[in-house]
Each structure stands twice: as C-alpha cells, then as structure tokens.
Amino acid sequence: MTELNNHIVSAFDRDLEGIQAQIMKMGGLVEAAIMEAATSLETRDIEKAERVRNGDKLIDALEETLNDEAARVIALRAPTASDLRVVLSVMRMSSNLERIGDLAKNIAKRTDVLVQMPQVGDTPTSLRRMAREVELMLKDALDAYIQRDDALALDVIARDEDVDKMHNALFREFLTFMLEDPSNITACMHLHFIAKNIERMGDHVTSIAEQVVFLATGQKPEDARQKGDETAAELGQHSASNGS
Amino acid sequence: MTELNNHIVSAFDRDLEGIQAQIMKMGGLVEAAIMEAATSLETRDIEKAERVRNGDKLIDALEETLNDEAARVIALRAPTASDLRVVLSVMRMSSNLERIGDLAKNIAKRTDVLVQMPQVGDTPTSLRRMAREVELMLKDALDAYIQRDDALALDVIARDEDVDKMHNALFREFLTFMLEDPSNITACMHLHFIAKNIERMGDHVTSIAEQVVFLATGQKPEDARQKGDETAAELGQHSASNGS
Structure with a gap:
C-alpha cells in the first residue's frame, strides 16, 4: 500500500517536473521577447521586430x-489539495507569460510604424x-x-513600483512633446x-510573483497592491497646470 | 455500485450548479459595471463613477x-476529464470577468479627471x-x-469585430481632434x-465565448481571431497622409 502510494506520488512529481520544465522554457522565450522588442525599437531594426512577431506563435x-x-x-x-494548488498556479503563470508575449508582439508591430517617423527625443532608450x-523582474x-x-518574490512585487514610476515619468514626457509640437502627436501616441x-508586462510579472508567495507561504501578499497606472491623476495635474 | 456512482455524480453536479450560480451573479455585476462606467462618463456623474470604483471590490x-x-x-x-474541463473553464471565465470589472473601474477613474475638462465633441456618447x-455581447x-x-457564442465572437471597428473609428476621431487643437490633447488621451x-473588454468577452464553443463542441473556434487593435496600421496611414 505504501509502495503504491509512493508510486503514485512519484508519478505526479515526474509530471510536475515536466510541466515546470515547460514553464521555464516558456519563461525564457518571453524574457527574450521583451528585450528583443525593446531593442528593435531602440535600434529601429525591423527584421528583429519581425522575429518577435513570429516568435509569439511558439509562446502561444x-x-x-x-x-x-x-x-x-x-x-x-x-492530486492532493496542495499539489493541485501547484498545478493550478502553473496554469495561471502560463497565462501571464502568454500575455507578456502578446504585449511584446504589440510593441514589435508598433516599431514597424515608428521607424517611418522621426525620432522623438531619446524616449526609445528610456523604454528599453x-x-x-x-x-529582470521576470x-x-x-x-x-x-x-x-517568497522573499525574492516579494522583492519582485516591490520593484514593480519603480516600473510604474518610469511609466508615469515617460507619460509626462510624451505629453510635453505633444503640446510643444503637434507634429509629434502620432509618434508619441505609439510610444x-x-x-x-511595458507597464502592463510588469503587472503580469507581479501577478506571477504573487502566485509564488502564495505557493511558498499559503498566504496572499497582504496589500492589494497598487495597480500602477497613475496617469489619470498625472493628466489631471498636467491639465490643471496648463489651465485647460 | 451504480448507486454510489450516482451519488458521486450528483454531488459534483450540485457543486457545479453552485459555481455556475456564482459566475452568473458575477457576470451580472460586471454587465452593470460596464454600463454604469460608460453612463457616468456620458452624464459626467462622479457619484456614479465612484459607485463603479467601489463595486469592483465585490467583483474581485x-x-x-x-x-x-x-x-x-x-x-x-x-471529476472526470470532461467535468474537469467545465470547472477549469469556469476559473478562466471568472478571471476574464474580473479583468472586465477592472477595466470598468479604470474608466470610472478617468471620468473623475475628464469632468474637469471641456467636452471633446460627442465622443462620450460614442463610447457609451x-x-x-x-x-450585450457579455x-x-x-x-x-x-x-x-455554440452558435450564439460564435455570434458573439463575430460581433467583436464591430467593436474593433468602433474603436478604430474613434481613434481616428481623437487623432483629428488633437491635431486640430492641441488643447484637446489631454482629454483625448483619456478618451x-x-x-x-472598452475594446479590451470585448476581447475578454470573446475569450469567454471561445470557452463556450470549446465546452459545447470540444473544438476551439478555428480562426486564431484577429486581436482587434488596428491602430498601429491606422496611425501609419494617418501619419502618411499627413506627410509627417
């Protein structure tokens, strides 16, 4: 009986190992997609952008x-309740990774259009x-x-605030460029x-890190974490300061 | 033995019924959130917008x-493989509904800022x-x-194209308003x-409909469905026609 149980347990463990290997492979591809998308934007490399678009099929x-x-x-x-929790968390993580891949593909699509326009400041470098x-968070x-x-996962969650700050700073920059010169509007909308x-990618990574905290501790990370986009408030301030 | 099986089956069915009742309740709340968010924008009703923001906690x-x-x-x-499929699909659907609720909350947040700015055309009515x-799709x-x-679900999937078209048309409108008068920029960015x-809400509803097709037929809807945002192409055309 004990032997039978052991047999069942180890079969599950083997299956789980296989699944985890797949998720790491998927994670590696998504990490690469993030950087390839950002670099192709910075270097205006349409061929690299096309590789990102095509590579998304494999991630899907x-x-x-x-x-x-x-x-x-x-x-x-x-599986037992706790093993089940692991398997379900893998399904959620793969969904987060797939969405990050989609977002990288979207960036690559916009790069194709942006290369046809004059550069706006050095914003592509900030975006990269x-x-x-x-x-790195991923x-x-x-x-x-x-x-x-769980300590490392909590660190990842905390770092998402930096990404949100970068996003909010960039948003102000784009708004300034647009107000200064309306011919920048189309490029700035893309940028x-x-x-x-990228900010939404950070949210998905955070959601993966939250799964990890839950798996490791059985607790959800306490704060229902800020969702990051403070541009609603930013825009309000900006428009106030412009008196419009 | 048969009796035992029947007993087990009906216990599962009872559980499933409970879960389905919950998902319908959640769906009802999300439907209401969509319309409350859009109406509060159109009528510039901050109190209603606040109700949407607070109501999202219940959805979560x-x-x-x-x-x-x-x-x-x-x-x-x-559960058996096919019963399991139902339960897993419910988990995905609830995740889609939660995201739609989040998007409604985001709209309500921006409404708070937009009411402080002059109206841009009758775009809030188009958005509503x-x-x-x-x-209606949801x-x-x-x-x-x-x-x-599955026929009704496929109809929902097809209708998402109309939503995408509405989004693309609105995008062109916003761009025109911004180019005509830069003082419209901040409001147009929000709008x-x-x-x-709203376009992303449509994508989530489509994803729910795809789950239904899969549950009803065992097949995934054939076309890996257009993702809707054609504004990359639109912007390209627009900027080309403006020679910028």
Whole structure:
C-alpha cells in the first residue's frame, strides 16, 4: 500500500517536473521577447521586430501544451489539495507569460510604424531601460518560483513600483512633446502605447510573483497592491497646470 | 455500485450548479459595471463613477470565492476529464470577468479627471454606444454558457469585430481632434484610453465565448481571431497622409 502510494506520488512529481520544465522554457522565450522588442525599437531594426512577431506563435503554442498537460495531470493523478494548488498556479503563470508575449508582439508591430517617423527625443532608450527592468523582474520571479523563495518574490512585487514610476515619468514626457509640437502627436501616441504595454508586462510579472508567495507561504501578499497606472491623476495635474 | 456512482455524480453536479450560480451573479455585476462606467462618463456623474470604483471590490471578492470553490470541487470530487474541463473553464471565465470589472473601474477613474475638462465633441456618447455593444455581447456569452449554445457564442465572437471597428473609428476621431487643437490633447488621451479599455473588454468577452464553443463542441473556434487593435496600421496611414 505504501509502495503504491509512493508510486503514485512519484508519478505526479515526474509530471510536475515536466510541466515546470515547460514553464521555464516558456519563461525564457518571453524574457527574450521583451528585450528583443525593446531593442528593435531602440535600434529601429525591423527584421528583429519581425522575429518577435513570429516568435509569439511558439509562446502561444507552449501555453496551450501546458494547459492541456496540466489538465491531463489533474484528471489522471487526482492530486492532493496542495499539489493541485501547484498545478493550478502553473496554469495561471502560463497565462501571464502568454500575455507578456502578446504585449511584446504589440510593441514589435508598433516599431514597424515608428521607424517611418522621426525620432522623438531619446524616449526609445528610456523604454528599453524600462523593459530591461521588467525582464529582470521576470527572471527573478521565475527563479523565485523554482526555489519557492517568497522573499525574492516579494522583492519582485516591490520593484514593480519603480516600473510604474518610469511609466508615469515617460507619460509626462510624451505629453510635453505633444503640446510643444503637434507634429509629434502620432509618434508619441505609439510610444506611449509601448510604455503602457511595458507597464502592463510588469503587472503580469507581479501577478506571477504573487502566485509564488502564495505557493511558498499559503498566504496572499497582504496589500492589494497598487495597480500602477497613475496617469489619470498625472493628466489631471498636467491639465490643471496648463489651465485647460 | 451504480448507486454510489450516482451519488458521486450528483454531488459534483450540485457543486457545479453552485459555481455556475456564482459566475452568473458575477457576470451580472460586471454587465452593470460596464454600463454604469460608460453612463457616468456620458452624464459626467462622479457619484456614479465612484459607485463603479467601489463595486469592483465585490467583483474581485467573487472571483476569489469562485477560484477557491472550484479548487475545492476538483480536490474533493476528482471529476472526470470532461467535468474537469467545465470547472477549469469556469476559473478562466471568472478571471476574464474580473479583468472586465477592472477595466470598468479604470474608466470610472478617468471620468473623475475628464469632468474637469471641456467636452471633446460627442465622443462620450460614442463610447457609451461601444460599451453597450460589449455589454450585450457579455449578456449573450453568459446565456450561451448556460445553454451550451455554440452558435450564439460564435455570434458573439463575430460581433467583436464591430467593436474593433468602433474603436478604430474613434481613434481616428481623437487623432483629428488633437491635431486640430492641441488643447484637446489631454482629454483625448483619456478618451482614447477609455476606448481602448472598452475594446479590451470585448476581447475578454470573446475569450469567454471561445470557452463556450470549446465546452459545447470540444473544438476551439478555428480562426486564431484577429486581436482587434488596428491602430498601429491606422496611425501609419494617418501619419502618411499627413506627410509627417
């Protein structure tokens, strides 16, 4: 009987290992997509942007495989409550990763259009820096997942505030460029969408880190965390200071 | 033995019924949030906007309850593969609903700022019309879920294209307003974020409808469906026609 149980447990563990290997592979591809998207914008490299767009298909396919595999494991192994929690968290994480991949693809699409316009300040470099921050957060969130390291996961959650600050600062910059010279409007709209996409990537990474905290401690990270976009308030101030 | 199986099956069915009742309740709240957010923008009603912001807490709490309940049912009932599929789809649907609720809350936040600025054309009315379309799609998607009606779900998916068209048309309008008069820029930025939020609501409703098709037919809706935001292309054209 004990042997039978051991057998069942280890079969689940083997399955779980397989799933975790897949999620790390997916994570690696998404990390690369974030940086490739931001770099192709900065260097105005349309070929690299196209690679990001095409690469997203593989990320989508991995999510589908992961979900099918997770559902198969649940149906086949009838995991205990705590094992089930791990499998369900993997499904959520893969959904977050897939969305980050989508956002990288969106950036790459806008890059194709932006290269046809004059550059607006050195904002693409600021955007690449912001993307780099998010990429490092994702790397740490995935490490934290594998190690079940809630301290590292909480650190990732805290760093999302820096990303939000970068986004808010960039937003003010875009607004200034647009008000100064209306011929900047179209480019700035694109650039701000890109900033917003990177900010949303940070939210998804944070959501992964929150899963890790929950897995490691059984507790949800206490604060229902600020959602980051303070541009509503920013815009209000800005318009007030412009008297419009 | 048969009796035992029947007993087990009906316990699962009872649980599932409870979960489905919760998801319909959540759906009803989200439908209301969509329209309240859009109407408060149109009528510049800050109190209504505040109700939307506060109401989102209840939607979030319902998602959490639903997820806990779904995990409990999986662990307790060890459902068959096809029953499991239903439970997992409910978890995804609740995640989509929660995000729609978040987007409604974001609209309400921006309304607070927009009421301090002069109105830009009759765009709030167009936005309310767009929101109404999404609300009807959500209503039908939830009906399709309860009835396992894949034809209705496919109809919902098709209608998302209209929402995308409305978004693209509004985007062109905002761009024109901004180019004509830079003092419109801040208000237009807000209004366009709102349009984008409604467009994303449509994507989430579509994702719910896709779950329904999968549940009813075992097939995923064939086309990997257009993602809707064609503003990258639009902006390109616009800037080309402006020679900038």
